[in-house]
Amino acid sequence: MTVQSADESLSPQVPKDGIDPRGPRFGAAITATLLLFVILLAMPGASRPPVEPWERATQPAFLLLTGIVVLFSWGAAAGVARHPYGVLFGRVIRPRLAPPAEREDPRPPRFAQLIGLIVTGLGLVLALAGVPFALVTGAALAFVAAFLNSVFGLCIGCQLYLLLVRSRVLT
């Protein structure tokens, strides 16, 4: 009993409303697939962006990446559990799976959404400014992170969050 209580005092408080860690990975799989489509659409002619800004803003790759940016903002603002993919996971996938072995703090994956937003948003802004390969580069960087998260469970944004919290940049 004493061992138990000693252990309790050492253990950091993981909130009871922790999320199923498979939820963010499910969402990342969809995001990674969509980002591949952005790259496929953007690659041909990426070195010579259209001259007119409105032409650049109406390229299919630009529109698709805009959609992804909106979804990242959603995740960063409301958290991954209230993100459309999170809701889909909770309603459709989760009931078919065994309960998770471990619950996860929702804050690191939410921060990872913010990193995704910054990377893809920057790509979008640079593409609008007419920078060659901006859509491809932004989508490729975000793809690497989303793919590693979904396939390997390595969440780079979450690791970054831990490093920033630890170095007191974030509180």
Place this chain on the structure above:
Amino acid sequence: MDVVWTWAAVGALVLVTSIGGLLWRRRQGRVVSDRAVHRVSAGDLTVDSASPALLGTDVTLVQFSTEFCGQCPATRRLLSGLANDEPHSAIRHIDIDLTHRPDLATKYRVLQTPTTLVLDGEGRVRARIGGPPRRPELVDLLERIQKENHDRAVSR
């Protein structure tokens, strides 16, 4: 021509990312022996001076965690299962929350949590494990260190 390049680029991106992921996963939880001789004393690991850290007589498993770390609770269960928290016990487990001790993260170059340092009875760092430890590898090392200590005690 553009189509070929596009698919080649996408294929290369997926391939390189997969290789990177596989390499990362292969290292996760591995017991990597630390050849540089670092010594750690109980004082180095004491977070709260009211309850100073105690080293095990054979082995101390020093776990570095953070408040939000998802895999730390499972690692804590594994390590505290291998250890015994009584004073003067052979194997002890110390869990340190780096949120309160960022200096230790810098000192021991901890980039991910959980990271576990395996110390022998003299406080020398024998191994470092990034990610949730692989139990069989860790148990092997613990047995090796305990056998060394036993042999040394016998030869004295």
